Amino acid sequence: MLQRPNHEEYSPYFEGYISQVPEGDYQAFLQSQLDEIIGIYAQMTDEQALLRYAPGKWSLKELLGHITDTERVMSYRMLRIARGDTTNLPGFDQDVFIANAAFDDIAVADLLRDFQAVRQATFTLLTTIQEAAWPRLGVSNSTAMSARALAYIVAGHAQHHLNVIQARYI
Structure with a gap:
């Protein structure tokens, strides 16, 4: 079972995400998130998924695209660090990603399929990381x-946004 990271393994900036992940079976938690996201988005029309809870806030489509993009980036970083790569991995600007993705023009069903594919790739990546590689440090x-x-950031970030969806959109 994947153990919770120690505070020395990440920047304090990420504590809010990591704290969102409950104790217990990490992969079962990822699966429950997948099921929840499917449950929320599968019943939405494209028009409903354009909802923004306030002016200037992301639409539900943009939020799902952001969750997916962030999981892609964080999983890639996880792969590189687990495999021993010590190259300083660059950051990314989430607002630039959103501005250039045009998620609102993509069918919600397609955005959901993309998230499912990325989450499945995360599941399969997890099976290829050896126990000794989990605490390995790299630079991101x-x-x-x-x-x-x-x-843990992958799971915590998705949970953070699920909480926002529940509190502000639904």
Whole structure:
């Protein structure tokens, strides 16, 4: 079972995400998130998924695209660090991603399929990481990070946005 990362394995910036992941079976938690996201988005029309809870906030489509993009980036970082790559991995600007993705023009069903594919890729990646590689440190955005911290960030980031969806959109 994947153990929670120690505070030395990530920047304090990520504590809010990591704290969103409950104790217990990490992969079961990822699966429950997948099921929840499918349950929320599968019943939405494209028009409903354009909802923004306030002016200037992301639409539900943009939020799903952001969750997917972030999981892609964090999983890639996890792969590189788990495999021993110590190259300083660059950061990314989520607002630039959103501005250039045109998620609102993509069918919600396609965005959901994309998220499902990325989450499935995360599941399969997890099976290829050996126990000794999880605490391995690398550098991401000029910050020391472990592979397991990145795994927890993937889950915690998605949970953060699920909480926002529940509180502000639904």
